[in-house]
Amino acid sequence: MKVAFSTFIAGLLFGAGLTLSQMVNPDKVISFLDVAGNWDPSLGFVMASALTVTFVGYKFVLKKPAPFFDTKFRLPTRKDIDLPLILGAALFGIGWGLAGLCPGPALSSLSFAGVNSFIFVAAMLVSILAVRTIRSK
Amino acid sequence: MDNFTPISATIGGIMIGLSAVWLMASAGRIAGISGILGGALKGTSGDKLWGWTFLTGLLLGPLAVALFRPDFLKAEFPVTGPLLILGGVCVGVGTQFGNGCTSGHGVCGNARLSMRSFIATITFMATGIATVFLVRHGAGL
Numbered sequence: 001m002k003v004a005f006s007t008f009i010a011g012l013l014f015g016a017g018l019t020l021s022q023m024v025n026p027d028k029v030i031s032f033l034d035v036a037g038n039w040d041p042s043l044g045f046v047m048a049s050a051l052t053v054t055f056v057g058y059k060f061v062l063k064k065p066a067p068f069f070d071t072k073f074r075l076p077t078r079k080d081i082d083l084p085l086i087l088g089a090a091l092f093g094i095g096w097g098l099a100g101l102c103p104g105p106a107l108s109s110l111s112f113a114g115v116n117s118f119i120f121v122a123a124m125l126v127s128i129l130a131v132r133t134i135r136s137k
Numbered sequence: 138m139d140n141f142t143p144i145s146a147t148i149g150g151i152m153i154g155l156s157a158v159w160l161m162a163s164a165g166r167i168a169g170i171s172g173i174l175g176g177a178l179k180g181t182s183g184d185k186l187w188g189w190t191f192l193t194g195l196l197l198g199p200l201a202v203a204l205f206r207p208d209f210l211k212a213e214f215p216v217t218g219p220l221l222i223l224g225g226v227c228v229g230v231g232t233q234f235g236n237g238c239t240s241g242h243g244v245c246g247n248a249r250l251s252m253r254s255f256i257a258t259i260t261f262m263a264t265g266i267a268t269v270f271l272v273r274h275g276a277g278l
Contacts, residue, residue: 015198021149053154088235095227097268127229
């Protein structure tokens with residue numbers, strides 16, 4: 001229960017950060033990716049500041065033997081650069097550039113952005129379920 | 138650059154970073170939205186409750202900001218209809234095969250100096266920029 005409450009707080013903070021940085025606005029994201037147009041570098045500041053805080057924070061947190069409310073840290077262990085990683089990331093970038101939404105902002109935008117947000121999230125959820133179902137067979 | 142907003146962008150980024158650090162410190166988990174979403178939808182039972190409460194918070198985040206600054210609740214969609222659906226499919230399929238998105242690879246993975254995340258980030262930034270270039274400046278599109 002403590003875990004579930006602490007992750008709720010993390011989600012709330014994450015969603016608020018996405019909103020304040022305007023990553024929930026597809027037009028703003030497209031302006032960042034549009035380097036040949038009227039370029040808006042704001043989202044570079046979002047990524048740089050988020051990355052810096054996480055880099056420093058992880059340094060301290062991961063020195064501890066375990067998280068507060070669980071028995072161990074669950075970190076990815078894979079190191080290999082394989083084709084699914086590259087093709088998957090490439091396809092994700094195409095979708096991001098096309099619609100201006102990545103998964104976090106897409107979910108946050110559900111609470112205020114109306115029907116287009118639901119259309120995008122529905123397509124994304126169905127695709128995630130399809131991939132997970134096929135891969136688990 | 139008439140829409141440049143470095144201050145709110147940096148404050149928002151710091152909040153995202155603090156969320157990622159808190160999620161690791163309290164629950165021992167990576168703040169990767171596509172992974173949390175995939176796990177909540179179709180993962181082992183241990184992935185489910187904490188994932189759903191995180192996602193609930195994520196959904197309510199904009200409303201918390203709106204208590205103080207309702208003007209930040211703005212979302213304009215450059216594409217609608219079939220292209221918007223295509224975008225959602227590419228993001229859904231791509232993040233599951235690539236094991237992450239802007240948060241999991243772009244923030245958390247790069248913060249751990251993971252080579253996989255570094256390669257993924259460069260790749261999705263490149264195809265994102267290329268896609269916008271083709272759609273906005275490409276001939277006849």
